[in-house]
Amino acid sequence: MSQIQDKKPAQGETGRSGNYQPVNLSLQAAGDSRGKRPKAYAQVAQSIRRQVLTGGLAKGERLPPERELADAFGVSRMVVREAIRALESDGLLQVRPGAGGGSFVTHDFDKPLGASINNLLAGGAITLDNLFELRLMLEAPAAAMAAVRGRRADIEDLARVVEQADDLADDSEALRAANLEFHRRLVALAGNPLLSSLCETVLAILVKSLQGRLNVELSRRVLEYHHHIVGALLERRAEDARRLTAQDLEQLHQRYNKMGIRVDVNPEAAAPAAGGREIS
């Protein structure tokens, strides 16, 4: 009875238990093609992964409780938990304890993306300069693409973001946030979600290593560029948009280097920082 199989639960009188979507459970072999014994947790993970990605389980929906999944898949609860742990790491699930809790479908792919880059940094495989360079390679062309593809209305929204930032001259934190929002939206205008994801991730890491060391003076200087960039976008001057964005980022990069900012090399990757409980 080591064979893993799906005991599709009598899909009928579940009247009592669930408010979660009654899920289609089934297992396929997953693992190396080389006749290796497929590991149960890999199969379960694979099965759930498929359901999540093919829309069988919509974003935000809750999976059945671990115990029921274990029953349904015909495996022990631990196998299910290991599968969930892997999926959680992949950014496909988010788990919450307690009564209202459970495993919820999410699409947080930026998380593993960021974790990987963080790991590369922490492991010394890449430098902060590498990150800045990548950002430049992504955002400058993105600005050009935005000038070509961006919808008028969206560009005007972007313009408003910049204008609102003008009024925040005194609030350093808000100004910084507004500038970030600008870059986020600018990249979004390029219309390539993959590009957006990457930029978002890179930006998040860079921002983290800033940690409020960005002074108002620099922020306003940056804002200056943003005005020009918006102008270029509005007039569809792609090459200008590209160049201005590149200058904006290069200037920022130089500031970083002058300030001798080192990356926040906490090997946290996915996990945020310290909780409340002290440990021996």
Added chain:
Amino acid sequence: MSQIQDKKPAQGETGRSGNYQPVNLSLQAAGDSRGKRPKAYAQVAQSIRRQVLTGGLAKGERLPPERELADAFGVSRMVVREAIRALESDGLLQVRPGAGGGSFVTHDFDKPLGASINNLLAGGAITLDNLFELRLMLEAPAAAMAAVRGRRADIEDLARVVEQADDLADDSEALRAANLEFHRRLVALAGNPLLSSLCETVLAILVKSLQGRLNVELSRRVLEYHHHIVGALLERRAEDARRLTAQDLEQLHQRYNKMGIRVDVNPEAAAPAAGGREIS
């Protein structure tokens, strides 16, 4: 006794057990800063992650067996396993069963990177065109950078790769491999490991969706470009290198589209395909 603590094992007469590096074990709280109870498996994962990334555990080294880790951390084996599962998903560990087996430190960060992008594709959040576009944005500038930064010797190596490919006119598979190798090395010349990682990942996904549908005619046509690119690199003509690479990739992209190739949208992410065991 719910407190998690490190019972650092008497680091002495382990003469019998280990050929693995005697690891420094210790746990910190990990989790949300908001006084939430830190989950044991997250703490263990965090602790190991730190050791791996800060070099306390070198690449290729083996972790102590799960049972010993559990002892050392003062938790159950299950907690350790869940932690390992997450780290495996992060590309930090690779686990092998059996006698010679164990959990080995690896730095396979391309794996989660690729998994994320695969998930985005499978979930319909991005398209194959988005991928091609990103590749173009990365590789074309990379070629320009290579022309500037690439060491003479490395460029000459690259030239040899192209020349050797000339002799493979008949072997479609080998020719394809040689062309891939060209792009890989080209990007490496740019001297940005992060860029290399990304390109590697994107390329791998694109290649997978090709699956031998690339005919010899197209391969040779591509090879033509490679010759020109190498020429540009040797003479440090950065802009030419950029333009030629862009043309090379755009041509390939158009071919893809004409052939109506759809991405291999198997929600496999990290896990390769079917094993030998049938299920239910």
Added chain:
DNA sequence: ATATATATAATGGTTAGACCAAAGGTTAGA
């Protein structure tokens, strides 16, 4: 002696059932 088969031991993979802890819902009391 060499090669092949077989036992041994180390280690991950899995099971079973129990109990703890968090968090939403319900109900009783003020």
Added chain:
DNA sequence: TCTAACCTTTGGTCTAACCATTATATATAT
């Protein structure tokens, strides 16, 4: 009506086995 005590659901953890895989050593046959 509001509050506080319970109750239930669900994830988190523990224990103690046993199964499966594989490298290594040992024995056996050639």
